[in-house]
Amino acid sequence: MTPSGSPAHLARRAGTGTGWWGRKRTRQAALILCFLLPSLAIFLLYRVIPLGWNAILSFQSWSPMRPPRWVGFEHYEEMLFYDDIFWTALWNTLIWIGAAPVAIILALGIALLVNSDLKGASVYRTIVFLSYPLMTVAVGIIWRWMYDERGGFINWALRIAGIIDRPLGFLQSFDLAMASVIVTDIWQVIGFYMIILLTGLQQIPQHLYEAARVDGVPRHAVFLYVTLPMLRPSLFLCAVIGLLNSFTSFDLVYVMTNGGPGHATELLITYIYKLGFGQTKFDYAAAVTVVQFLLLLALTFLANRLAGGNAGAVEKD
Amino acid sequence: MRRGFPWARHAVLIVVSAIMLLPFYWVFKTAITNENIYAFPPRLLPQDPHPYNFVDVWYLIPFPRYLLNSVIVSVMAVIGNVVLNAMAAYALTQNFRAKKLVVLLLLSCMLIPFQATIIPAYLITARIGLLNTYLGLALPLLSTIVCIFIYKAAFEAVPRSLVEAARMDGLSEWRIIAHVLLPLSRPAIATNVILAFIWSWNSFMWPLIVTRDANMQTLPLGLARFLSYMEDTTGALYAFVCMVLAPGILVFLMAQSAFIRGLTHGATKG
Numbered sequence: 405m406t407p408s409g410s411p412a413h414l415a416r417r418a419g420t421g422t423g424w425w426g427r428k429r430t431r432q433a434a435l436i437l438c439f440l441l442p443s444l445a446i447f448l449l450y451r452v453i454p455l456g457w458n459a460i461l462s463f464q465s466w467s468p469m470r471p472p473r474w475v476g477f478e479h480y481e482e483m484l485f486y487d488d489i490f491w492t493a494l495w496n497t498l499i500w501i502g503a504a505p506v507a508i509i510l511a512l513g514i515a516l517l518v519n520s521d522l523k524g525a526s527v528y529r530t531i532v533f534l535s536y537p538l539m540t541v542a543v544g545i546i547w548r549w550m551y552d553e554r555g556g557f558i559n560w561a562l563r564i565a566g567i568i569d570r571p572l573g574f575l576q577s578f579d580l581a582m583a584s585v586i587v588t589d590i591w592q593v594i595g596f597y598m599i600i601l602l603t604g605l606q607q608i609p610q611h612l613y614e615a616a617r618v619d620g621v622p623r624h625a626v627f628l629y630v631t632l633p634m635l636r637p638s639l640f641l642c643a644v645i646g647l648l649n650s651f652t653s654f655d656l657v658y659v660m661t662n663g664g665p666g667h668a669t670e671l672l673i674t675y676i677y678k679l680g681f682g683q684t685k686f687d688y689a690a691a692v693t694v695v696q697f698l699l700l701l702a703l704t705f706l707a708n709r710l711a712g713g714n715a716g717a718v719e720k721d
Numbered sequence: 722m723r724r725g726f727p728w729a730r731h732a733v734l735i736v737v738s739a740i741m742l743l744p745f746y747w748v749f750k751t752a753i754t755n756e757n758i759y760a761f762p763p764r765l766l767p768q769d770p771h772p773y774n775f776v777d778v779w780y781l782i783p784f785p786r787y788l789l790n791s792v793i794v795s796v797m798a799v800i801g802n803v804v805l806n807a808m809a810a811y812a813l814t815q816n817f818r819a820k821k822l823v824v825l826l827l828l829s830c831m832l833i834p835f836q837a838t839i840i841p842a843y844l845i846t847a848r849i850g851l852l853n854t855y856l857g858l859a860l861p862l863l864s865t866i867v868c869i870f871i872y873k874a875a876f877e878a879v880p881r882s883l884v885e886a887a888r889m890d891g892l893s894e895w896r897i898i899a900h901v902l903l904p905l906s907r908p909a910i911a912t913n914v915i916l917a918f919i920w921s922w923n924s925f926m927w928p929l930i931v932t933r934d935a936n937m938q939t940l941p942l943g944l945a946r947f948l949s950y951m952e953d954t955t956g957a958l959y960a961f962v963c964m965v966l967a968p969g970i971l972v973f974l975m976a977q978s979a980f981i982r983g984l985t986h987g988a989t990k991g
Binding site for chain 2: 432433435436437438439440442443444446447449450451452453454455457458461514517518520522523524528530531532533534535536537538539540541542545546547549550554555556557560563564591595596599600603648651652654655658659673676677680681686689690693697700701704
């Protein structure tokens with residue numbers, strides 16, 4: 405079907421003839437709409453509408469059989485003034501986020517070591533990155549076994565080294581459980597931070613280093629005044645991932661401790677899950693979700709300001 | 722960074738690598754032995770290795786069923802992303818009036834982590850009757866904003882004259898995408914496939930909420946369920962872990978650079 409000679413086609417090709425032009429534009433618009441529609445529908449259904457509904461739900465009393473009833477700030481009052489678990493979970497979430505800089509600094513160290521003409525650097529890179537794309541549930545189970553009192557490697561190594569003489573129940577201890585889960589989390593994500601920082605390092609123009617060497621700038625000064633400032637977009641990206649990680653860590657905590665012992669490792673996200681799907685308090689869970697979402701937005705904004713407000717650099721990559 | 726002592730750097734990196742690899746070894750060792758795991762000290766090397774734990778996992782728990790469910794959901798997610806994202810990205814390369822608004826909407830949606838919307842997302846899924854169905858499991862994963870932008874960047878890199886020429890020749894928009902843009906955007910397709918696969922394959926919280934019965938559970942759910950049944954008492958659990966991880970590790974090692982590129986592109990998805 406090639407109507408190359410037909411007048412209609414010629415008109416369309418030339419872009420003249422208002423009738424054709426008009427119809428073509430309508431068709432084009434309809435097509436664009438059709439192309440966008442499936443994706444937009446999914447985002448509306450699973451991002452935009454839920455976000456709005458979640459906010460509404462947090463001001464309502466919800467139960468499966470009755471129509472919802474407005475209760476104003478009741479849930480927020482209960483949460484902020486009477487709910488100790490909420491405060492524990494909030495505090496734990498902040499600790500979780502606070503651990504991200506530790507991971508990022510470690511990852512920066514590894515990235516600097518790997519970013520060189522060192523033989524076998526790519527092998528190290530692969531090994532460090534390997535744990536990141538794996539299923540978090542499986543990673544949690546692996547580390548439960550590593551921490552195990554009898555069969556676990558860590559207890560064995562500590563006992564052989566004479567650091568402890570009785571096995572420690574890392575995940576059963578109120579003092580150690582949080583740190584233990586965070587170590588596992590760092591173990592899984594550190595390779596990802598490393599790759600991001602490595603990409604950032606490789607984008608730093610070599611002539612800056614050349615110039616610094618010619619001027620006899622000491623190495624620590626080069627790091628402070630050339631490398632770190634140039635890495636700012638990558639560091640910001642790592643920080644944002646660290647923030648989101650406090651949401652996405654549900655899998656790990658669920659499998660390793662389920663928030664226990666007591667609520668020692670309860671994060672806001674695990675608490676939300678328990679409230680919503682354990683106790684069917686969807687309304688109250690929605691209020692906690694609002695708090696966590698606002699916390700995340702505020703911290704992202706803060707990180708953006710600290711990075712010099714160039715969050716756009718992330719999109720560009 | 723070019724100076725310094727290579728052996729010192731090797732030493733540090735070898736220690737780091739050992740820390741990264743040891744947990745895998747430890748689990749694998751337990752999976753292929755029948756040692757009494759309540760005995761102390763644990764053995765460092767596997768004694769009398771055998772494959773029976775793996776056989777047990779295959780036959781005694783519905784491993785094939787979990788695998789099938791995982792594969793179905795992941796295939797749906799991959800096809801959804803490859804097709805729907807390409808369509809949306811193509812639309813975004815065109816000029817239309819509300820384009821800025823759409824881009825803004827997409828960018829702000831990226832700020833909303835899926836986990837922050839699970840409660841209404843569950844209620845919506847329940848209302849449209851998709852709880853405990855494959856479509857319900859896959860639907861939120863069918864299109865991803867980051868991947869749309871990855872496609873868009875790839876499409877924009879295709880010379881405009883090529884697209885114009887195709888249009889002159891009377892190719893429909895569908896064909897322009899399928900026969901001109903997509904063949905020139907292979908890396909973007911690879912990124913879409915990889916990211917969609919990883920996100921759906923590893924996805925745990927959503928299936929946990931949406932599935933009702935064991936027949937619909939995916940691998941991570943099966944793993945978590947097995948954990949609560951067996952409470953660490955058997956090497957079968959660790960055999961299960963190995964069987965779940967092995968395909969992922971193999972695929973990763975084979976397509977490493979595409980993986981890394983894809984994941985750094987999709988960074989903000991988390």
